[in-house]
Each structure stands twice: as C-alpha cells, then as structure tokens.
Amino acid sequence: MKYNPLPQSLYIRNRQKLKSKLPPKSIAVFNSNDIMPTNADGTMRFRQNNDLFYLSGIDQEESVLVICPDFPDPNQREVLFLRETNEHIAVWEGHKYTKEEAFAVSGIENIQWVSNLDTVLNTLMALSEHVYLNANEHLRAAVVVETRDARFIKSCRDRYPLHQYHRVAPLMHQLRAVKExxxxxxxxxxxxxxxxxxxxxxxxxxxxxxxxxxxxxxxxxxxxxxxxxxxxxxxxxxxxxxxxxxxxxxxxxxxxxxxxxxxxxxxxxxxxxxxxxxxxxxxxxxxxxxxxxxxxxxxxxxxxxxxxxxxxxxxxxxxxxxxxxxxxxxxxxxxxxxxxxxxxxxxxxxxxxxxxxxxxxxxxxxxxxxxxxxxxxxxxxxxxxxxxxxxxxxxxxxxxxxxxxxxxxxxxxxxxxxxxxxxxxxxx
The missing domain is CATH 3.90.230.10 (Creatinase/methionine aminopeptidase superfamily)
Known part of the structure; x- marks a missing residue:
C-alpha cells in the first residue's frame, strides 16, 4: 500500500467494541468487496469493504473475517481468511499478504486461507446461536449489484436454516460514526x-x-x-x-x-x-x-x-x-x-x-x-x-x-x- 497503515492496536480495539455489543453465543461474518468488472476482461480498481477494513485493516480482495467471541477455544474466536497466493499470482498481480504480514496489520493470530472457510465455519456455527451478517444499509444506498455479503447471506441461511439471524449493519453504524x-x-x-x-x-x-x-x-x-x-x-x-x-x-x-x-x-x-x-x-x-x-x-x-x-x-x-x-x-x-x-x-x-x-x-x-x-x-x-x-x-x-x-x-x-x-x- 502507498499509505502508512494505522497500528494494529486500533483494529484490536475496534473488534473489541463490536464484541461488547454481541449477545452470548454469537458469530459475525464480514466479507471483502468484489473486484467489479467493466467490459471484456477489464476490472475496476479494488476498494475494500469498509466494515471489514474497520475491523481488521486488511486491504485485499477475497478476505473474510469471522468473529465468534464465546467459542470455547480462544484461538477460534477471531479468524481471518485470506486468498492464498502462488507464483502465477505473484507474477501477474503482485504481492499478496503473507500470514505474518496480515497479523502485523490486524493483530489477528488465527489466519487461514479462504479455502478453509467452510470447514472452520461449520465448527463455529455448531456452538453458535446468533448469526450477525452484513449488508449495505446506508440510507441513500441504491443496491443493484449482488455483493459477496449478499451471496454469503443466501448460502449461510441455506446451509444453517435454524440459527437466529441478525443485521450487523446497525451496530457497525454506531461504532464507525465515532472516530478514534x-x-x-x-x-x-x-x-x-x-x-x-x-x-x-x-x-x-x-x-x-x-x-x-x-x-x-x-x-x-x-x-x-x-x-x-x-x-x-x-x-x-x-x-x-x-x-x-x-x-x-x-x-x-x-x-x-x-x-x-x-x-x-x-x-x-x-x-x-x-x-x-x-x-x-x-x-x-x-x-x-x-x-x-x-x-x-x-x-x-x-x-x-x-x-x-x-x-x-x-x-x-x-x-x-x-x-x-x-x-x-x-x-x-x-x-x-x-x-x-x-x-x-x-x-x-x-x-x-x-x-x-x-x-x-x-x-x-x-x-x-x-x-x-x-x-x-x-x-x-x-x-x-x-x-x-x-x-x-x-x-x-x-x-x-x-x-x-x-x-x-x-x-x-x-x-x-x-x-x-x-x-x-x-x-x-
């Protein structure tokens, strides 16, 4: 990134503020934005989902943050999923976060590749009752494109229909309105x-x-x-x-x-x-x-x-x-x-x-x-x-x-x- 990143202590603090607003046995999931297409094989410049950025500082596509504050294993209470890189991606798209770099930015210790998301989510959902999912609920938003969050909401509700689902956007609006x-x-x-x-x-x-x-x-x-x-x-x-x-x-x-x-x-x-x-x-x-x-x-x-x-x-x-x-x-x-x-x-x-x-x-x-x-x-x-x-x-x-x-x-x-x-x- 061209800019100087903010300290990981900010993101640790932001996550703690969200956790304090969640009821017992809750899980909250945040997805990165898509890279949006233009025409042919063109794409727009990537812009991170602001809620995920606010909670982690991670500024990369195909990232997912899962927060499960009451899970018995402390290592599973915060999990960050990243796109796994390889030599081909490095040549064509450039450097992606390593797990060590992502920890340095976010302060999240449990960092996994996004290919493990379904397996880990299944474990966390088994001991959760309240599921907080995200959507763009800005008063003036005109949502006409299906987002990664929207697709995740559909798949999550299909896969786990008996959980209690909640909107996390109102909580994020409260938190983000007051700046650190x-x-x-x-x-x-x-x-x-x-x-x-x-x-x-x-x-x-x-x-x-x-x-x-x-x-x-x-x-x-x-x-x-x-x-x-x-x-x-x-x-x-x-x-x-x-x-x-x-x-x-x-x-x-x-x-x-x-x-x-x-x-x-x-x-x-x-x-x-x-x-x-x-x-x-x-x-x-x-x-x-x-x-x-x-x-x-x-x-x-x-x-x-x-x-x-x-x-x-x-x-x-x-x-x-x-x-x-x-x-x-x-x-x-x-x-x-x-x-x-x-x-x-x-x-x-x-x-x-x-x-x-x-x-x-x-x-x-x-x-x-x-x-x-x-x-x-x-x-x-x-x-x-x-x-x-x-x-x-x-x-x-x-x-x-x-x-x-x-x-x-x-x-x-x-x-x-x-x-x-x-x-x-x-x-x-």
Missing amino acids: KEEIDQMQIACDITEKGFRRILNFVKPGVTEYEIEAEYIHEFIRNKSKGFAYEPIIASGLNACVLHYIENKEVCKEGDMILMDVGAEYGNYNADMTRTIPVNGRFSKRQRAVYEAVLRVKNEASAILRPGINIQDYHKEVGLMMQSELVNLGLIDQTDIKNQDPKWPAFKKYFMHGTSHHLGLDVHDVGTMHDPITPGMVFTVEPGIYIPEERLGIRLENNIVILEDGYFDLMRNIPIVPEEIEELMN
Whole structure:
C-alpha cells in the first residue's frame, strides 16, 4: 500500500467494541468487496469493504473475517481468511499478504486461507446461536449489484436454516460514526493533501483554462502525496455549471468574470476528505460575488458553532435554514412575503439552498452513522452551505470537515484558504 497503515492496536480495539455489543453465543461474518468488472476482461480498481477494513485493516480482495467471541477455544474466536497466493499470482498481480504480514496489520493470530472457510465455519456455527451478517444499509444506498455479503447471506441461511439471524449493519453504524484518534489523524492527512491540491489550483487558474485541466492539477498533487486519488468524482463547475449540484462533466472553459465551484477531496488510507471552495476565475471577486460569498461563509461558520454534542442533525438543519433565510433576505433573493407564503415542507430559502448542510465523513464520504440520534464527541461532519442563483450564473458553496468535541469542534481544514482576501492575495 502507498499509505502508512494505522497500528494494529486500533483494529484490536475496534473488534473489541463490536464484541461488547454481541449477545452470548454469537458469530459475525464480514466479507471483502468484489473486484467489479467493466467490459471484456477489464476490472475496476479494488476498494475494500469498509466494515471489514474497520475491523481488521486488511486491504485485499477475497478476505473474510469471522468473529465468534464465546467459542470455547480462544484461538477460534477471531479468524481471518485470506486468498492464498502462488507464483502465477505473484507474477501477474503482485504481492499478496503473507500470514505474518496480515497479523502485523490486524493483530489477528488465527489466519487461514479462504479455502478453509467452510470447514472452520461449520465448527463455529455448531456452538453458535446468533448469526450477525452484513449488508449495505446506508440510507441513500441504491443496491443493484449482488455483493459477496449478499451471496454469503443466501448460502449461510441455506446451509444453517435454524440459527437466529441478525443485521450487523446497525451496530457497525454506531461504532464507525465515532472516530478514534488514529482515524482522525488519517483524515487529517487526507485534508492536508487536499489543501496542497487547492493551493496548487490558486496558482494555476486564470481565464481560458478548462475545468478538466483544473481536475488534472488536483489529481497530480493528490497522487504525488500518496493518495490513490479523488475520494469521489470531483466537481469542477464554472459559471452556470455551479448551479448543478452534482455536475461532474468538468468540460467547459472557465471564463472571465465567472466563479468556479470546486467540490473535491483526497482519500488517504481509505479515509476521505470532502472540501468545497469557490473562487473567481480572474482572481478578483466582484461586489456581488463577494456579498454572496461572505453570506455563505457566515452560515458555514455559524453552522459549525452549533453542530455540537446533544443536538439532533434534523433540528440542526432547521436552524441552519433559518440562518440562510436571513442571508437570502439581505441579498434581495427572497422577501418577507415569500417567507409568509412559503410551503412549510419546502421553505422559501430552498429555492437557493436546496441541499443538506452536513453529513458524516470517514471511510465513506457519506459515512454511516445515525441522522436521528443526538450527535456525540468524536463524530466527523462536513459543513457545506451554498447559495445557487442560476439567473446570475452564480453558485457558491463552501465546505470544511470538523471533528465534534465535548466543548466545540476541531476544523480539519483550518489551514485551507477560505477568507476572500486570502483567496485574492494567493491568486494574484
């Protein structure tokens, strides 16, 4: 791996947290992701299943983790199954984990080849009652491809129909929502790499460059700093394109007088950054651009301050909406009549600010975690308000990533330029 791995103590601790939530005589099974096909004999780059990675640190295909905390033989309470390598695989695909290397990463002592899975599982299931199996239960997931976990669920239930089956995803959502220090440190590296990319862009942008050239500058800086690349499909949206929330074509020429909205982030060690900055193509904000920009910046700063332990994310979004409503009135975009006549289900401010302000961030960009229970220290969120005015060819969004503390927050992107004066100074 290009990245520096986290210590095995983290994964030992993560597994212990899961075990503490399992009832007696339980077994939990986690499968790696598939290597997905493209066309002909092509494949996509492998991306590990985040739950398996969270519990083991293992970043390789065809891996299976089995946790059986109460099994009489202590050596069988954690078993990691790996793909067995050979000379042919080594020549064509490169190095795979040895058992010694996998122990060094995960802290799991019992490591076997995946060909032994059925035999070992049969032994463990004989003394287990509760079977916890995994699935992608993200609230916004559109699952249309059958995963290794889905195939395993079918085969396991066919083979052992009389056990009590349970969902492990809710437990993993609780655990992964609150980050350990080591995870936050890894996310800080992803944010620092993102900062390097943004500073590179500030020296590059001028009228006449294309959105895809800007994208290329980012990816160059990310990869040269040990990132695999973008944490998600980058949005490089100039002019009117910035009013398309998920614009990813990145194909237009950046024109004099326009703004460029850039929603990009680097990944590092499977952890993600998620930054948005909006800058003037010519290096100088017009009076109107600056007024809208400063309104968004105020909302971002105020929203960060109220995103604190104990608040419910749904109530938080309502508070941010009221902040944005006030700014839009001051900008002349809505008035008191609009507010008086608004549909409560779609307030007047939604015409210019139609998306949520924050989401969990971590191993997934839209990370798992509750959106209804109170926020707790250790959670990491984005804060990303925006104002989109198609009739003015203007869309501005600003986004930082913050860690929730007992008495406030810590900004992982505190060093990335955002104040208008600093943006102009660096661009000129």
